[in-house]
Amino acid sequence: MSNISSSFTLSQCQQQHLLEKLDVFNVKGRDKRGRNVLLIIGKYFPARMVSSEVLKKYLEETIYPKLGAKPFSVVYVHTDVQKSENFPGISVLRSVYDAIPMNLKNNLEFVYFLHPGLQARLFLATFGRLFFDGGLYSKLKYVSRLDFLWDHVRRLEMKIPDFVHDHDEELEYHPMMDYGLESDHPRVYTEPPSMDPISMYSMRCIA
Numbered sequence: 001m002s003n004i005s006s007s008f009t010l011s012q013c014q015q016q017h018l019l020e021k022l023d024v025f026n027v028k029g030r031d032k033r034g035r036n037v038l039l040i041i042g043k044y045f046p047a048r049m050v051s052s053e054v055l056k057k058y059l060e061e062t063i064y065p066k067l068g069a070k071p072f073s074v075v076y077v078h079t080d081v082q083k084s085e086n087f088p089g090i091s092v093l094r095s096v097y098d099a100i101p102m103n104l105k106n107n108l109e110f111v112y113f114l115h116p117g118l119q120a121r122l123f124l125a126t127f128g129r130l131f132f133d134g135g136l137y138s139k140l141k142y143v144s145r146l147d148f149l150w151d152h153v154r155r156l157e158m159k160i161p162d163f164v165h166d167h168d169e170e171l172e173y174h175p176m177m178d179y180g181l182e183s184d185h186p187r188v189y190t191e192p193p194s195m196d197p198i199s200m201y202s203m204r205c206i207a
Helices: 012-022 052-067 090-099 102-107 117-131 134-138 162-173 175-179
Strands: 025-030 036-041 072-077 108-114 140-143
Touching: 012 052, 025 052, 036 052, 052 090, 052 102, 102 108, 117 134, 117 140, 134 140
Parallel strands: 036 072, 072 108, 108 140
Antiparallel strands: 025 036
């Protein structure tokens, strides 16, 4: 069973509040051709606490309307993503993708995949074409450094978390990490917003 299929103690309303609070998905900024950008911070995604149905509903009601009917790009930040905490599972990804309206699929120009790492590259090379149609897979662009991302999106219009900059700087000094070889010293990253469901979401949801 996928991690994301277990919503644990959070109600659907609380799960939606969690996604909003953590700012996993954010339509902000533009690419170099003036198109809106959907920024996705993978490390912030609470895969063990949000169900696939809530995720699809949140995207449909909160994110998709902000994209409008014009072409757009996606920047997905894979920095420091942990499979056990942030990866929803293949079946959920496919379910979410299948639920995306066709007009949005057609309007999607590029998916810039920042800091992919060796495992992510191998996974997508092996399963990407099987689980996603060729149109989406052909729009995927790997970006190994922030400096390369700024070749495609407007830097001053997009706020990237500090831990992403820290990781990017470390890659400059340890380039073999791009191939799955870790550095020999510990990394310290800024933590994402608090995800304690008891302290943050004990309140009742008001319709």
